[in-house]
Amino acid sequence: MRKLTALIAGLLFGLGLYLSGMTNPAKVLGFLDLAGEWDPSLALVMLGALAVSSVFFYVARQRRTALLGAPIKMPTRRTLDRRLVLGSVVFGVGWGIAGLCPGPAVALLLTGQWQVGVFVLAMALGMWLFERIEARRLAKA
Amino acid sequence: MTLSPDFTPWASLLGGALIGLSAGLFILLNGRIAGISGLLGSLLAKHAEGRAEKALFLLGLLASPWLWSLFATLPGASIQAGGAALVLAGLLVGLGTRYGAGCTSGHGICGLSRLSLRSLVAVACFMGSGFATVYIIRHLMGA
CATH class of the missing domain: 1.10.287 (Helix Hairpins)
Known part of the structure; x- marks a missing residue:
């Protein structure tokens, strides 16, 4: 089950990258080029991602084990x-x-x-x- | 500052939400951080646990363009950098993300989601040097 959810999470991650435009290096550079014609898309990708993932991380931080039974490996440094x-x-x-x-x-x-x-x-x-x-x-x- | 006509607010926001959902599911279901450089690095390391799950996440990421192309044509990816620049860029990204313990996904999404100060510092550093690098290449060297 954990292997299946890992595969699905990877697929979702990739679909998100394609939909957001972030698989196009020219678009990423358009964000990094503040002095040119600026493309703020990457900032909105971060905003959309953080809005969703911070809810999951908030829940995960209250727990020791993940829903499928493995320990939650939160970075400790x-x-x-x-x-x-x-x-x-x-x-x-x-x-x-x-x-x-x-x-x-x-x-x-x-x-x-x-x-x-x-x-x-x-x-x-x-x-x-x-x-x-x-x-x-x-x-x- | 002028705004680029390439700005795609809604697609980027929605795509970002999907990325966030992926990272959220991976931590809550599998207990793991969806940081691509960390996953890649631990597959290259001599000893690492959970190799199968990590490899399967990366396999999903590798296969995502195939899934996308079942429903729509793949968006274009325009790479201007030449061979030597790509080698240099790849080396710096590989070394830098491993020393800095994360990249745009591990620090930028997972780290900021859990309000990590280390990740906030990392994001400020790589965005800052990214802005500076593009400024130098495009506006000082005129490439």
Whole structure:
């Protein structure tokens, strides 16, 4: 059952991305380009998403277990550190270069544009590098 | 500031609500955060629990254009960046989201939904650097 709901949630996420226009990198860049002809669509995507998901999260935060029985894995870190800030800044630079972030990139991957394949391979390499660097750092410590 | 004719308030609001419903269902039914970079990253990590559920969420996301195309034609996706720029962008997005522990979905939607200060800071950082990057590329370099 949990596997089925995971699949359905993934499908819904993708349909939402397509409907909202966020699978079009040109539209995302239209939002990030404040000095050009500005397209505020992305802000409304966030607004629509938060209006719905915050209700679910409010309920989830009162509970220890999810409705299908598994423990609710709420993130526990509270510290505002350099990794959070620098990592997010670096992510934003990459986002601004191509107009792609992980969700839309995955949703577009099988639609046949080579550019998305190149981006996703490089993104996977970046994530793999992170795992390697972290493993080395933890081994030293 | 001028408003773009491409602005789609209703479709974006409704699409956003669907994304929010997905993230809401994933936390309440499965107990998991619908953060795409986190899901991808833990599939690439050596040890991670719940791989099957995470992979199935991503499979749904991968298959969503197929489901969409049963009912309507897929909207266009216009990518201007060239090969080298895409490689650089992908590397920065991969490294940055893993160091920053989240992306537009994990921090932007799930994190802000649970009023996380870390996520608010992360969103301010990646939006800020995103705005700055596009300003530099389009208005200072003129690309």
